[in-house]
Amino acid sequence: MEKSHLIKPLLDKDYPVISYGDGIYLYDTSGKKYIDGSSGAITANLGHGVQEIIDSITNQAHKVSFVYRSQFTNEPAEQLAQKICELYGDGYWSFFVNSGSEATETAMKIAIQYWQERGLRGKNKILSRWMSYHGITIGALSMSGHPERRSRFVSILEDYPTISPPYCYRCPYGATYPGCNYLCANELEQAINRIGSSNIAAFIAEPIIGAAGGAIVPPDGYYQVIKEICVKYNILFIADEVMTGFGRTGKMFALEHWGTTADLVAIGKGMSAGYTPIAATLVSEKIIETIKNGSKSIMSGHTFSANPQSAAVALSVIHYLEKNNLVDTALVKGTYLKEKLIDLQLCYPIIGDIRGKGLMIGVEFVSDMITKFPFSKEINLTSLIISKAQQNGLLIYPASAGIEGIGGDAVLIAPPLTITNKQIDDLIQLFEQTLVDIGKDLQSDGII
Numbered sequence: 001m002e003k004s005h006l007i008k009p010l011l012d013k014d015y016p017v018i019s020y021g022d023g024i025y026l027y028d029t030s031g032k033k034y035i036d037g038s039s040g041a042i043t044a045n046l047g048h049g050v051q052e053i054i055d056s057i058t059n060q061a062h063k064v065s066f067v068y069r070s071q072f073t074n075e076p077a078e079q080l081a082q083k084i085c086e087l088y089g090d091g092y093w094s095f096f097v098n099s100g101s102e103a104t105e106t107a108m109k110i111a112i113q114y115w116q117e118r119g120l121r122g123k124n125k126i127l128s129r130w131m132s133y134h135g136i137t138i139g140a141l142s143m144s145g146h147p148e149r150r151s152r153f154v155s156i157l158e159d160y161p162t163i164s165p166p167y168c169y170r171c172p173y174g175a176t177y178p179g180c181n182y183l184c185a186n187e188l189e190q191a192i193n194r195i196g197s198s199n200i201a202a203f204i205a206e207p208i209i210g211a212a213g214g215a216i217v218p219p220d221g222y223y224q225v226i227k228e229i230c231v232k233y234n235i236l237f238i239a240d241e242v243m244t245g246f247g248r249t250g251k252m253f254a255l256e257h258w259g260t261t262a263d264l265v266a267i268g269k270g271m272s273a274g275y276t277p278i279a280a281t282l283v284s285e286k287i288i289e290t291i292k293n294g295s296k297s298i299m300s301g302h303t304f305s306a307n308p309q310s311a312a313v314a315l316s317v318i319h320y321l322e323k324n325n326l327v328d329t330a331l332v333k334g335t336y337l338k339e340k341l342i343d344l345q346l347c348y349p350i351i352g353d354i355r356g357k358g359l360m361i362g363v364e365f366v367s368d369m370i371t372k373f374p375f376s377k378e379i380n381l382t383s384l385i386i387s388k389a390q391q392n393g394l395l396i397y398p399a400s401a402g403i404e405g406i407g408g409d410a411v412l413i414a415p416p417l418t419i420t421n422k423q424i425d426d427l428i429q430l431f432e433q434t435l436v437d438i439g440k441d442l443q444s445d446g447i448i
């Protein structure tokens with residue numbers, strides 16, 4: 001290829017050029033085949049080249065691709081909002097945006113506006129957890145407890161992340177569940193008391209921590225404690241389901257695992273399964289009613305919000321998920337994938353922990369299985385594993401985990417929900433080959 005002017009994550013790296021995708025496979029222009037073991041960025045939940053979704057794009061394009069939200073509403077966006085309301089629970093409204101970052105940032109703004117409408121203008125801080133990722137724009141990054149992504153911009157960020165994550169593998173208190181009595185969740189109450197509930201609009205959390213933790217699942221009961229604290233202190237609860245939504249974890253939305261909902265919900269990624277950009281903030285009826293009876297308008301919005309083309313895609317993605325029962329089967333397939341990984345763990349002691357729900361599985365690596373001590377930061381094991389896997393024809397996703405200030409390594413394995421058990425076997429085989437290759441490299445470098 002001629003000199004590139006496309007800005008990619010690393011400016012000095014040559015990336016393979018993708019040619020086409022088919023099901024769980026991607027093919028680059030050299031003819032190399034990859035198993036998409038991470039659905040890209042946990043996004044291509046239906047796999048690639050699904051005819052039904054392609055048809056929805058062309059059908060809608062023949063009708064109309066764009067109308068502006070302050071001039072028209074449109075049928076696909078209305079139907080999508082209706083469908084999401086049915087799926088999430090009665091009364092929820094959808095504010096469509098284009099990325100997960102916009103969805104969380106819109107949730108943040110709506111939370112602040114809600115309290116303003118109620119005359120509580122001081123309630124404008126958003127509390128969050130360390131080991132979280134809610135997006136890359138300044139508001140979303142302010143809510144993200146991701147030191148590496150924050151570091152360059154700390155001086156212009158709000159200082160939001162406050163409480164410890166529910167990271168049971170490395171409990172911040174050295175406690176174990178259930179004896180811990182939810183110390184990490186109760187930190188929220190301490191933070192509220194310190195900051196003052198009259199200054200706090202909301203608390204935001206990913207139901208299962210994705211890129212910032214490697215599929216960290218809180219213990220049962222955790223969200224009940226969080227929600228009780230939010231209600232007690234008049235603080236809204238924002239669930240960031242951008243990665244976990246639309247069946248990824250074996251439920252349509254991950255909070256269903258704990259029988260609960262949130263006041264505001266950010267969704268994205270799997271919503272269109274990557275066929276077109278679309279995301280949304282779901283807003284509960286109580287918030288909508290307050291704003292309707294107040295200033296009547298949510299002060300946010302984007303040119304492409306409620307775009308009919310993207311809405312038509314999201315509708316057909318939901319239809320495809322339901323028709324093929326992909327949400328329930330994700331739970332079964334995820335159990336199969338986890339069992340296969342546990343088999344590998346017996347042979348490869350660098351696998352410290354395997355966690356997650358449905359087809360959102362995290363694998364954390366350690367230099368010592370007993371002490372759980374991570375590999376040194378300088379080794380950059382996560383990057384080595386990701387690139388070795390890619391060389392071997394397997395795409396997996398980097399996640400950060402480990403000991404704060406010391407480091408750690410984790411990856412997410414999250415293939416399309418359409419994967420078969422036979423294809424999971426093939427994925428595992430490539431993952432094992434990657435561990436063998438990495439083991440040899442670490443040995444020859446005298447690291448293990």
Ligand code: PMP
Nearest residue numbers: 099100101133134135210242243
């Ligand atoms: N929230 C979560 C939980 C995410 O995983 C991500 C993306 N990794 C975002 C928000 C931001 O989404 P986007 O990249 O679409 O802006």
